[in-house]
Amino acid sequence: xxxxxxxxxxxxxxxxxxxxxxxxxxxxxxxxxxxxxxxxxxxxxxxxxxxxxxxxxxxxxxxxxxxxxxxxxxxxxxxxxxxxxxxxxxxxxxxxxxxxxxxxxxxxxxxxxxxxxxxxxxxxxxxxxxxxxxxxxxxxxxxxxxxxxxxxxxxxxxxxxxxxxxxxxxxxxxxxxxxxxx
Amino acid sequence: xxxxxxxxxxxxxxxxxxxxxxxxxxxxxxxxxxxxxxxxxxxxxxxxxxxxxxxxxxxxxxxxxxxxxxxxxxxxxxxxxxxxxxxxxxxxxxxxxxxxxxxxxxxxxxxxxxxxxxxxxxxxxxxxxxxxxxxxxxxxxxxxxxxxxxxxxxxxxxxxxxxxxxxxxxxxxxxxxxxxxxxxxxxxxxxxxxxxxxxxxxxxxxxxxxxxxxxxxxxxxxxxxxxxxxxxxxxxxxxxxxxxxxxxxxxxxxxxxxxxxxxxxxxxxxxxxxxxxxxxxxxxxxxxxxxxxxxxxxxxxxxxxxxxxxxxxx
Numbered sequence: 001x002x003x004x005x006x007x008x009x010x011x012x013x014x015x016x017x018x019x020x021x022x023x024x025x026x027x028x029x030x031x032x033x034x035x036x037x038x039x040x041x042x043x044x045x046x047x048x049x050x051x052x053x054x055x056x057x058x059x060x061x062x063x064x065x066x067x068x069x070x071x072x073x074x075x076x077x078x079x080x081x082x083x084x085x086x087x088x089x090x091x092x093x094x095x096x097x098x099x100x101x102x103x104x105x106x107x108x109x110x111x112x113x114x115x116x117x118x119x120x121x122x123x124x125x126x127x128x129x130x131x132x133x134x135x136x137x138x139x140x141x142x143x144x145x146x147x148x149x150x151x152x153x154x155x156x157x158x159x160x161x162x163x164x165x166x167x168x169x170x171x172x173x174x175x176x177x178x179x180x181x182x
Numbered sequence: 183x184x185x186x187x188x189x190x191x192x193x194x195x196x197x198x199x200x201x202x203x204x205x206x207x208x209x210x211x212x213x214x215x216x217x218x219x220x221x222x223x224x225x226x227x228x229x230x231x232x233x234x235x236x237x238x239x240x241x242x243x244x245x246x247x248x249x250x251x252x253x254x255x256x257x258x259x260x261x262x263x264x265x266x267x268x269x270x271x272x273x274x275x276x277x278x279x280x281x282x283x284x285x286x287x288x289x290x291x292x293x294x295x296x297x298x299x300x301x302x303x304x305x306x307x308x309x310x311x312x313x314x315x316x317x318x319x320x321x322x323x324x325x326x327x328x329x330x331x332x333x334x335x336x337x338x339x340x341x342x343x344x345x346x347x348x349x350x351x352x353x354x355x356x357x358x359x360x361x362x363x364x365x366x367x368x369x370x371x372x373x374x375x376x377x378x379x380x381x382x383x384x385x386x387x388x389x390x391x392x393x394x395x396x397x398x399x400x401x402x403x404x405x406x407x408x409x410x411x412x413x414x415x416x417x418x419x420x421x422x423x424x425x426x427x428x429x430x431x432x433x434x435x436x437x438x439x440x441x442x443x444x445x446x447x448x449x450x451x452x453x454x455x456x457x458x459x460x461x462x463x464x465x466x467x468x469x470x471x472x473x474x475x476x477x478x479x480x481x482x483x484x485x486x487x488x489x490x491x492x493x494x495x496x
Contacts, residue, residue, distance in 0.1 A: 085409045109488060114444070115410040141478055142412075143444040155483075 009165055009178050016151060016175040021133075021161060024150045025053065028131060029060020031148060032101065036063055039099045042125070044091055046116065047071035048170065049105030052162045053133040053150075057103060068093040070119075072112065085115060091123075100125040105162045106134040106153070110142035117144065133161065134175070185263040185272050186290045186367060187279030189339060192323030193301030193308075195351045195359070196294035200275045202360045207367070209271040212262065217277055221258045222251060237326075237333035252334050256282050263289060271367070276327075280344045281335040288374045290367050293345040294359070296352045346370075372442050376418055383472050386420040386434070399452045399485060400438055406488065407439070415440045419447075421475075423467040435464040437477055446476040452485055 005011070016024075032041075043065050045054030058067055071089035100120055107113050113130060120128055131148035138154065157179075159165050160172030169178070186203065190196020204211050218233055232239040233251060240251040259282045262272055274283070283289035296304075298320060306316035331339045342348060347366050349359040380387040393416045395401040400416075407414045417436045424433035437447035449465065451458050458481070465477045 109484065111406070111410050111412065111488070114412050118411055139484060141446070141448055141480060141484075142441070143446050143476055 004172055005159075005169055009159070009168055011159075011176040012179050014174050014176045015153070015156065015158060016161075018173045021150070021175065022056070025056045026060050028148050028150060029057055029062070032057075032131065033060075033062045036061075036099055036101075039063075039126075040066075040097075041099045041101060042066045042068060042093055042095050043101050043103060044095075044120070045069045045103045046105070046112075047089060049162045049164070050103045050133070051170070053105055054103045057131065066093050066098075070116065072115075087119065091120075095120070095123050095125045097124070097126050099127045099129070101129045101131050101148075104130070104132040106136070106158070107132045107144075107146055107149070108136045108139045110140045110144045113144055113146075114142045134158070185274055185279070185283055185286060185288070186292065186363075187274045187283050188292045188294060189276065189280050189327075189345070190294040191296065191301060191327070192320050193304040194294045194296045195304075195356055197275065198356045199292075199294055199349065199351075199360050199363065200273050202356050203363060203367075204273055206360070206364060207271050207273075209273060211273045211275060212259075212277075213275040214277060217255065217258070222254055237330040240334055255334075259283065260286075276330075278331045278335050278337075281331060281337050284344065288370065290347070290363070290370050291345045292363055293342075293348040295348060295350055300352050372415075376415070376440070376442075380419050383475075384422065385472070386422070387418070397452075399450055402489070403439070403448075403450055403480070403485065407441070412444075413442055415442065421468045421472055423464060423471060433464070433467075435468055437468075444476075446478060448478050448480055450480045450485065452482040 041061075041063055043054070043058050043061070045051065045067070047069050048071070054067075054069070058065055068091040069089060070087065070091050073086055073088040102113070102116055102120065104113065107130070117128055129148070130144065130146045132146055133150040134153045135146055135149040135151075136153050136155070156177045157165065158175050159169035159178050160175045162170050163175065164170045165178055169176075186207075186209075188196055188200050188203075190199075200211055200213075203209075214234070222233070240255065243250050255277065259274065259277065259279060262274070263283055263286045280291040280293070283291060298317070301320050302313060302317040305311065305319055306313055309316070309319075311319070328339050331337050337344065347363060349362060351359050377387050379385075395404065395416070404414060404416065417438060418440050420434045420436040422431040422434045424431070426432050435449075437449045439448040439450075440446070441448065447468075449461055451461050458479075461479060465479055468475055468477050
């Protein structure tokens with residue numbers, strides 16, 4: 001019995017187990033290796049959700065990669081319920097003229113991704129591609145081309161393999177559907 | 183955008199801004215020199231010289247015709263404005279373009295100015311003149327510019343209503359002033375593109391209307407988009423989706439938001455299920471009747487989960 005979730009969260013079911021994830025990440029790595037052969041590639045992981053995916057994916061890509069991460073936060077704002085988005089950790093690698101692959105854990109509405117693309121576009125890379133472990137195509141509000149993704153999902157609340165519920169569950173080795181304990 | 187007119191004071195960096203915009207947009211510049219060589223057909227060198235020197239000469243008829251040079255100038259500039267299409271811009275420097283294109287919906291009329299002192303110093307440096315000579319040159323040029331527009335069009339160049347934007351280069355570089363102009367050109371380009379598409383598909387254009395959100399949810403959603411620096415237009419278009427036997431519109435749909443960068447319309451629904459069903463039907467009809475139009479519904483749970491995730495941060 002795992003102690004990772006403590007007492008506050010329980011798992012309804014395992015949606016993607018370790019072996020399924022491992023195989024799919026290798027496939028994605030092979031696709032990227034083929035598509036980006038001969039290019040200068042920078043892999044940018046979006047903190048913190050993509051940590052494990054970023055780590056496994058980068059080791060499945062057989063190219064001379066440069067790695068970096070980017071993080072977001074929001075500042076509370078009295079004029080709205082949602083605050084103001086800000087970058088808490090910007091990239092350090094120079095991406096000018098390089099092929100950038102943004103690595104996310106999950107793309108739902110695509111708003112964060114759209115923001116990321118605008119931010120990274122301003123640094124003038126040669127191209128920007130998206131690679132997400134999970135994608136919910138029914139909830140996408142933006143027409144963003146997600147070239148690589150692991151699995152399609154619906155409206156489940158998922159944790160594990162980097163994804164959390166109130167910062168808990170990121171270090172589960174699989175992806176599971178959760179429900180809070182009453 | 184069709185046509186960008188630039189009216190500039192001598193020494194205001196107007197020509198430099200025109201060149202910068204031309205390089206950025208990849209479009210041609212039509213200036214006085216080009217107009218005199220190309221607009222009026224075969225002319226004697228004397229006529230060209232007089233056109234160059236005297237505004238009044240534009241009111242006389244060209245040789246062997248009843249048409250004045252002013253008529254030809256207006257006709258040629260109007261033709262240029264009509265021929266230009268979004269993405270194929272033309273920059274028109276001087277020539278009273280702001281007056282001729284005043285009623286052209288896709289024109290951006292720019293005024294470039296600076297204080298007399300700044301302009302005098304620039305002219306003095308550029309032409310190696312003493313300050314007094316440079317100031318005389320600036321004053322003469324100002325008089326001639328004003329006179330040209332006044333004589334040909336009976337308009338006062340100092341009237342700000344002739345322009346969409348005025349750029350004061352006293353404390354702005356060419357790049358900084360051009361950035362403001364480019365932002366306006368881009369916004370107008372987008373408006374023009376939507377207006378043309380709207381006309382083509384028989385939808386109704388609301389772009390000129392002021393933004394009045396129908397409820398707090400729409401205002402909050404607009405705020406979220408702003409936060410993510412995603413450009414949006416509010417209810418820019420109405421799609422007729424049902425007509426009666428006489429062709430009158432029976433049912434129409436105005437999606438709440440349009441995101442130009444993503445070419446997608448978003449309709450918010452935070453209401454009861456029965457209204458959601460109607461909205462779903464409307465979206466289906468828009469997709470059927472206007473192929474290629476991207477419309478998505480943002481359901482109540484999407485919106486709430488977005489707000490929740492932003493609070494915690496996504």
